[in-house]
Amino acid sequence: TESAAKNAADKAEGSMKLMAKITAKEAVEKALSHAGLKESEVTDIDTDLDRDNGVLVYEVDFNHGSTEYDYDIDAQTGEIISADKSHG
Numbered sequence: 343t344e345s346a347a348k349n350a351a352d353k354a355e356g357s358m359k360l361m362a363k364i365t366a367k368e369a370v371e372k373a374l375s376h377a378g379l380k381e382s383e384v385t386d387i388d389t390d391l392d393r394d395n396g397v398l399v400y401e402v403d404f405n406h407g408s409t410e411y412d413y414d415i416d417a418q419t420g421e422i423i424s425a426d427k428s429h430g
Contacts, residue, residue, distance in 0.1 A: 358391050362398055362417035366391065369400035369420070373413040376422055379406055391417060399423060405430075 364372075366389040374381060381387070384404040392399050398417035403410065408430050414423040 355391065358393065358398055358417075362391060362400075364400075364415075364417060364420045366400060369402050369413075369415045369417070370404075372415055372420060372422065373402040373404070373411065373425075376413070376425060377406070377411050377427070379404075384411075394423075397423075 370381070370387055370389055374384065384406045387404040388402070390401040392401055394414070400413075400415045400417050402413040402415060405411070410428050410430055412424075412426040412428070415421070416423055
């Protein structure tokens with residue numbers, strides 16, 4: 343059933359959150375700090391906890407003016423795995 347699949351997905355996400363050593367907020371703060379921006383200066387902040395090649399990763403995206411920032415941050419070490427910015 344659909345609800346069983348959703349429950350399994352919610353459970354998987356819950357266990358990923360338990361394994362993460364930093365919070366989504368900390369991941370956002372790290373990305374903003376790297377970009378040299380404050381939370382009040384950016385829009386459309388989006389974080390996603392995902393597993394990438396067996397590593398738990400926060401995908402953090404936000405916009406500053408017409409520039410879009412895209413970060414992957416290790417959810418266990420807080421290390422920035424990749425940082426990308428593009429002009430829209």
